[in-house]
Amino acid sequence: MNTIIILTILAIVVLLLGISSKKQWLVPAIFIGLLLALVGNFLPQLLPASKTVHMLSVDSISKPFTSLMLVLTFLIFLIADHYFVVKKKTVEDVYAIILFSLIGAVILTMFTNMVMFFIGLEIMSVSLYILAGSKKTSSRSNEAAMKYFLMGTFSTGVLLLGITLIYGATGSFDLAQIGTLISSGNVMPSYLKAGILLLTIGVLFKIGAVPFHFWVPDVYHGAPTLITTYMATVVKIAGVVAFYRLYSQSFMGAKDMWTTLMAVMAVATIFVGNLSALHQDRVKRMLAYSSIAHTGYLMLALVAFDHKSVSYLFYYMVAYSVATIGVFSTLMLVRENIKEGTYSMFEGLAKRNSFLSFGMAVSLISLTGLPPLAGFMAKYLVFVQAINEGYLWLTIAAIIGTAISVVYYFRIIVAMYMKTPSDVKITLTTRSRVLLSLFILLTIALGVYPDMILNLCWCGM
Amino acid sequence: MLTLVVIFLPLLFSAILFGLRKSQIAWRIALMGALAELVVTLIAFVGFDTQNVFNYTSDLNWISRLGVNFSFAMDGISLLMVGLTATLVPIIILADSKHNPVRPGSFYGLIMFMQSALMGVFTATDGLLFYIFWEAALLPIFFIVSMWGGENRVKITLKFFIYTIFGSLFMLVALVYLYSLTPAPQSFSFQSLYALDLSLSQQLFVGLSFFLAFAVKIPIFPFHTWQPNTYVVAPMAGSMLLSGIMLKMGVYGMLRLMVPLLPEAMSQYGIYGIVLAVIGLIYASIIAINQQEVKRLIAYSSLAHVGLIAAAVLTATAGSISGAVVQMIAHGVNVVGMFMIANIFLLRTQTTQISNLGGIAAIAPRFAIFFMVVMLGSVALPLTSGFPGEFMMLAGLFAYNPYIAAVAGVSVVLGAVYMFRLYQRSMYAELKVEKFEDLDTTESVAAIIIVALILVFGLYPGFITSLAEPAINALLAYKA
Structure with a gap:
C-alpha cells in the first residue's frame, strides 16, 4: 500500500516538474521517490487491508517482487538518464508513464481480488501502449503501439469474460474464497472450466506465451530500447507474479483443468521461442524471441509449483532481469554509434571496448544458462522443481530448448570476439562502467552463492 | 584443504594472468603457476594414505536448502587424474614457448582457468558440483579454440560447443532426476546417489542420459564428428588440452557415475x-x-x-x-x-x-x-x-x-x-x-x-x- 501511494505521488510530482522549468530535479526526484517506495514496502502499512476491502495484501509474496521491480526500475532510470540525454527529447511524460505502469505492476503483486487484478493489469497495460509508441517520429514505434494496443485490448476482453464466468461459477471475486469454493466442489463446473480457460488465455497473452506471442517481437523491436528493457524485465515479473497469485490461491483445487494445457503451452513456448530466435537477423527481435523462450521456462515453474517454487521463481526473475538489463544496456551503448540493428553491430566489440564485450558475454552466457553464472542456477532450480513434481518430459523439452539457445546467444559472442572490428572505439561513461560492473558482479555472485537470494526471508511460507 | 588448494591455485593464477598489463611475462607466470600446482599435487601424492579410499576430504555448506555441498575428495582415480592434469599443463605451457599468441595474458589465463575446472571435475564428490565444473571446463576451451585457432574456427568450435552442451545437459537431467529420488533431506552427494535403489528402467533412462553426455565428450562413434576438425583447427595447446585431459573427463564420468550407479x-x-x-x-x-x-x-x-x-x-x-x-x-x-x-x-x-x-x-x-x-x-x-x-x-x-x-x-x-x-x-x-x-x-x-x-x-x-x-x-x- 505504502508503495502504491508513494509511487502515485511521485508520478504526479514528475509531471508537475515537467510543467515547471525545474527539469534538473526530475531524475533526482525519481530516485528519491523510488527509494522511499522501497523503504515503504517494508514499513508497517499506512492503510490496513480492511481499508481496501481486503482487495490488496502486502505479504511475503508481494514484498520481494515489489522490491525487485523497484530496484529494476531504478536501474532502468539510471540508464534512461543517459539514453534520453543522447536522444534529446522531452522526457517527463515518458518518465511519468513508466511510473504509472509501475504502479499497475506493483498492484499485480498484491491483489487478492479479481477486480484488483484486472485494474492493476489495465493500469500497467494502458501505460505500456503509450510507452511503446513514445518514439513519436518513428513509424515502427507507432506500428508497435498500435499492434500492442489492438491485440492487448482484445485479450483484455477475453480475460474479462473469463473473470465474469468464474464469478458466475463461484459467486465471488475474492481469490481465497474462490479457492475454497473450488476445493469444496461447490461450483458450476462448466462455467468454471470455460472461465479458467479464457482467463488463462488472457494471462498467457499478457506474458507473451505461445500461441499468443505474435505481438512480442513486433513490440519489442518497435518500442524504444529502453521501454523494451522495461517490458522484458518489470512487466514480465508482474505477469508471472500475477499468474502465481491467481493460480496458487484460487485454482489449486481445479489443477487438472489447466496443468496439462499449461504444460503443453510451456513446451510450445520454449520451442517456438528458441527456434524462431535462430532465424532472426535483428538483435532486438532475437532478444524478443529469447524472452518468449524464458517465459516458457518460467511456465515450467508455474506448472510444477508447490510452496517452495515462489522462491525459485523469484531467483529466476532476479537472474534473468539482471542479465537482460545487462544485454539491453550494452545494446543501447553500441547503438549510439552504429545505426543498423543486425548482429554485425557487435563485430569486433572485444577490440573496440573489451570491458563492454565482457559484460555482454557474461550476460549472454547467463541467459544461456551455463554454470557458474546466475542463469544456470535459475534454470537448474526450475528443473529440480519440475522433476520433483514428476514433469520429467517437460524438463527434457526445456533442456533441448536450452541447447538450441546456445546457437543464437553465441552468435553475438562470436561476432564480438572473433570478427574484425570496425574502427569506432566506444568510450564508456563512469556511470555505465559502474552499472556494467554491477551487473557482472551480480551475475557471478548469484550463481556462485544462490543462498544469498534463497535464504531471504520467506516468512509465512 | 589440499583439494581446495589444488582447485583454486590455478584459478588464482588465471585471475593474475587476465589482469596482467605486461604481456611478455605471461608465459613465465603461467609456467610458474603450473609448476606450483605440480608441487602441490606431488605433496598430495606423497601424503596419500592408501588405507582409506578417499583422502583430502573437504565438505562445506553451499546451497543448504537443496542439499548441495561444496564437497571434494580424492580417491586413487581422482588423484591419478589430478596428477595427469598437473603434469601435462606445465608440459603444454613449456611446449608452447614459441607460440607468442596475441593477448598472451588471456590465452594462458584461459589455460589456467581450464586447469582449475578440470581439477574440480576430478575431485568433486557432489553431483551438481561435478556438473558445474564439467561445464566450466568447456568455456575456456571454446574461447581458446575459437579465438586462437586456425581457418574456419568459428563454425567448427560452435559445432563442438553445441554438441557437448547438448550432451551434458542430459547429464544434468539425469542428475536432477536421481536427486529427486533421494530420500529427504535430498542430497546430491555421490554417496547418497550411490545408495539409491534403481529399477532397471530407471537405470536405463539415467544410463542413456549419462552415456550421451560422456559419449560426446570422449567421443564415441557416432558422436565423434566434432572431434577431428576441432583438433585440427585448435592451437597446439588447445589440441593438447582437449585430447590429453578433457576427453578423460568423459571416461572419468563413466567410472564415477555409471559404473557404481x-x-x-x-x-x-x-x-x-x-x-x-x-x-x-x-x-x-x-x-x-x-x-x-x-x-x-x-x-x-x-x-x-x-x-x-x-x-x-x-x-x-x-x-x-x-x-x-x-x-x-x-x-x-x-x-x-x-x-x-x-x-x-x-x-x-x-x-x-x-x-x-x-x-x-x-x-x-x-x-x-x-x-x-x-x-x-x-x-x-x-x-x-x-x-x-x-x-x-x-x-x-x-x-x-x-x-x-x-x-x-x-x-x-x-x-x-x-x-x-x-x-x-x-x-x-x-x-x-x-x-x-x-x-x-x-x-x-x-x-x-x-x-x-x-x-x-x-x-x-x-x-x-x-x-x-x-x-x-x-x-x-x-x-x-
Whole structure:
C-alpha cells in the first residue's frame, strides 16, 4: 500500500516538474521517490487491508517482487538518464508513464481480488501502449503501439469474460474464497472450466506465451530500447507474479483443468521461442524471441509449483532481469554509434571496448544458462522443481530448448570476439562502467552463492 | 584443504594472468603457476594414505536448502587424474614457448582457468558440483579454440560447443532426476546417489542420459564428428588440452557415475555401448591410415585409443577398468607428445602435410629419437607406457566377449600401420625440407619429460594400478 501511494505521488510530482522549468530535479526526484517506495514496502502499512476491502495484501509474496521491480526500475532510470540525454527529447511524460505502469505492476503483486487484478493489469497495460509508441517520429514505434494496443485490448476482453464466468461459477471475486469454493466442489463446473480457460488465455497473452506471442517481437523491436528493457524485465515479473497469485490461491483445487494445457503451452513456448530466435537477423527481435523462450521456462515453474517454487521463481526473475538489463544496456551503448540493428553491430566489440564485450558475454552466457553464472542456477532450480513434481518430459523439452539457445546467444559472442572490428572505439561513461560492473558482479555472485537470494526471508511460507 | 588448494591455485593464477598489463611475462607466470600446482599435487601424492579410499576430504555448506555441498575428495582415480592434469599443463605451457599468441595474458589465463575446472571435475564428490565444473571446463576451451585457432574456427568450435552442451545437459537431467529420488533431506552427494535403489528402467533412462553426455565428450562413434576438425583447427595447446585431459573427463564420468550407479543396466545394455566403441575404434584406425595431414591423423588415432578405453570401462570389470586407467594416463602423455611433434613440424616447415615432409631424421637426430619413443608408446610396444594398459584392456575384453576382443585387437595392428607409416614417410624417405632445426632447450626439456614418463610408466605400471585398484574395487562394490 505504502508503495502504491508513494509511487502515485511521485508520478504526479514528475509531471508537475515537467510543467515547471525545474527539469534538473526530475531524475533526482525519481530516485528519491523510488527509494522511499522501497523503504515503504517494508514499513508497517499506512492503510490496513480492511481499508481496501481486503482487495490488496502486502505479504511475503508481494514484498520481494515489489522490491525487485523497484530496484529494476531504478536501474532502468539510471540508464534512461543517459539514453534520453543522447536522444534529446522531452522526457517527463515518458518518465511519468513508466511510473504509472509501475504502479499497475506493483498492484499485480498484491491483489487478492479479481477486480484488483484486472485494474492493476489495465493500469500497467494502458501505460505500456503509450510507452511503446513514445518514439513519436518513428513509424515502427507507432506500428508497435498500435499492434500492442489492438491485440492487448482484445485479450483484455477475453480475460474479462473469463473473470465474469468464474464469478458466475463461484459467486465471488475474492481469490481465497474462490479457492475454497473450488476445493469444496461447490461450483458450476462448466462455467468454471470455460472461465479458467479464457482467463488463462488472457494471462498467457499478457506474458507473451505461445500461441499468443505474435505481438512480442513486433513490440519489442518497435518500442524504444529502453521501454523494451522495461517490458522484458518489470512487466514480465508482474505477469508471472500475477499468474502465481491467481493460480496458487484460487485454482489449486481445479489443477487438472489447466496443468496439462499449461504444460503443453510451456513446451510450445520454449520451442517456438528458441527456434524462431535462430532465424532472426535483428538483435532486438532475437532478444524478443529469447524472452518468449524464458517465459516458457518460467511456465515450467508455474506448472510444477508447490510452496517452495515462489522462491525459485523469484531467483529466476532476479537472474534473468539482471542479465537482460545487462544485454539491453550494452545494446543501447553500441547503438549510439552504429545505426543498423543486425548482429554485425557487435563485430569486433572485444577490440573496440573489451570491458563492454565482457559484460555482454557474461550476460549472454547467463541467459544461456551455463554454470557458474546466475542463469544456470535459475534454470537448474526450475528443473529440480519440475522433476520433483514428476514433469520429467517437460524438463527434457526445456533442456533441448536450452541447447538450441546456445546457437543464437553465441552468435553475438562470436561476432564480438572473433570478427574484425570496425574502427569506432566506444568510450564508456563512469556511470555505465559502474552499472556494467554491477551487473557482472551480480551475475557471478548469484550463481556462485544462490543462498544469498534463497535464504531471504520467506516468512509465512 | 589440499583439494581446495589444488582447485583454486590455478584459478588464482588465471585471475593474475587476465589482469596482467605486461604481456611478455605471461608465459613465465603461467609456467610458474603450473609448476606450483605440480608441487602441490606431488605433496598430495606423497601424503596419500592408501588405507582409506578417499583422502583430502573437504565438505562445506553451499546451497543448504537443496542439499548441495561444496564437497571434494580424492580417491586413487581422482588423484591419478589430478596428477595427469598437473603434469601435462606445465608440459603444454613449456611446449608452447614459441607460440607468442596475441593477448598472451588471456590465452594462458584461459589455460589456467581450464586447469582449475578440470581439477574440480576430478575431485568433486557432489553431483551438481561435478556438473558445474564439467561445464566450466568447456568455456575456456571454446574461447581458446575459437579465438586462437586456425581457418574456419568459428563454425567448427560452435559445432563442438553445441554438441557437448547438448550432451551434458542430459547429464544434468539425469542428475536432477536421481536427486529427486533421494530420500529427504535430498542430497546430491555421490554417496547418497550411490545408495539409491534403481529399477532397471530407471537405470536405463539415467544410463542413456549419462552415456550421451560422456559419449560426446570422449567421443564415441557416432558422436565423434566434432572431434577431428576441432583438433585440427585448435592451437597446439588447445589440441593438447582437449585430447590429453578433457576427453578423460568423459571416461572419468563413466567410472564415477555409471559404473557404481547402474550395474544392472551396464551388464544388460553395456554391450551396445561397447559395440559402438569398438566400431569407432576400427573405423577411426582405418581412416587414420589414409590421412595426409599429421594433426588429423593424430585426431583419428586418439579417437581409436579412447574407443578402446571406453569399451573397457563399459565392461565394468575390475581388470579392464584398471587397464583403462593406466591407458588414460599413457594416452594423455602420448597424445601431448604427438601434438607437440605436429606443432614442431608446423613451426619448422610451415606445413603438416605428410607428403611435404621427409628425411628429417638425418638432420634432426634429437627430434627423431623423441618422435620414435612417442610413436612406440602410441603403438603400445612393450616397455612403453602404451603397452600395459592396452594389454589389460584387451585381456578384460577377452574375458567379457572373445569376439569383440578379437575385433578390438585388430586395432593394435592398424595402429602400428598408421604410426609407422607416418614415421617412415616424415622422418626417413628422401629429404624434402630445406632445413630443420633440432629441438631447442625448452623443447628438449618438454621432450625429455615426455620420454621419461613414457618409459617409466611402461616399466612400472604398478605405480598406477596400485593407486587405482582400491578405488576401482570400491566403485564396483557399491552395488555388489
